Every structure is written in structure tokens, then in C-alpha cells.
Amino acid sequence: MNAAVFQLAVIDQPFVVPAPRICDGCTRRKKAHTVSGNYVRNGTIAFTRGFCALSVHMVKCSSCKKLVARDGREHHIVLLSWTTAGTAVWVRSMANMASLRMALTT
Numbered sequence: 001m002n003a004a005v006f007q008l009a010v011i012d013q014p015f016v017v018p019a020p021r022i023c024d025g026c027t028r029r030k031k032a033h034t035v036s037g038n039y040v041r042n043g044t045i046a047f048t049r050g051f052c053a054l055s056v057h058m059v060k061c062s063s064c065k066k067l068v069a070r071d072g073r074e075h076h077i078v079l080l081s082w083t084t085a086g087t088a089v090w091v092r093s094m095a096n097m098a099s100l101r102m103a104l105t106t
């Protein structure tokens with residue numbers, strides 16, 4: 001259970017994934033780059049007890065020209081896309097539910 005996400009859902013505040021300061025891909029390839037701008041995508045995090053608003057901040061990389069965001073791992077969430085995330089626990093329980101439902105309809 002992700003307590004931080006749950007608390008934000010209770011007070012109706014978005015879970016914010018802050019913008020990264022570097023581009024992971026270019027850092028790994030040892031390419032000099034700068035990041036600039038602040039692009040925000042809003043979405044939803046699903047978790048075991050409901051939903052919480054999600055706000056992902058991104059920056060543009062000068063080298064690969066990609067928008068980069070943190071992958072959420074350090075925040076204990078799984079970013080399924082820019083605007084959809086689930087806590088690791090929720091993703092697992094959803095997989096269970098799906099397999100149960102399949103069993104019921106066949």
C-alpha cells in the first residue's frame with residue numbers, strides 16, 4: 001500500500017512526479033545535454049483503494065530532443081503511460097481480477 005498516494009487521494013491533491021534534472025538516456029550514452037522547459041501531463045493513478053490525480057512534469061532534452069520524465073520507480077508507482085500509473089500493488093491485484101473474470105465468463 002502506497003501511503004503517500006492514499007493520503008493525496010483523501011485530500012484530493014494530485015500526486016506530482018517532479019521533472020528530472022538530466023536525461024537518463026543521454027547520461028548513459030555520455031552525451032552532453034541540457035534540459036529545459038516544463039511540460040505537464042495530467043492523469044490518474046489507480047491504486048488498491050481508488051484513484052488519485054497524477055501530474056507528471058517533463059523537460060525537453062537538448063541532445064535527443066525527447067521529452068523526459070522520471071519513471072516513477074523512486075516514488076513506488078508504475079508509470080503505465082504518461083497519464084496512467086498504478087501502484088505496484090494495484091497492478092498486481094488487477095492482474096488477479098482479470099484472470100478471475102476470465103474464468104467466470106468461460
Ligand SMILES: [Zn+2]
Binds near residue numbers: 025026027033066
Ligand atoms: Zn536526451
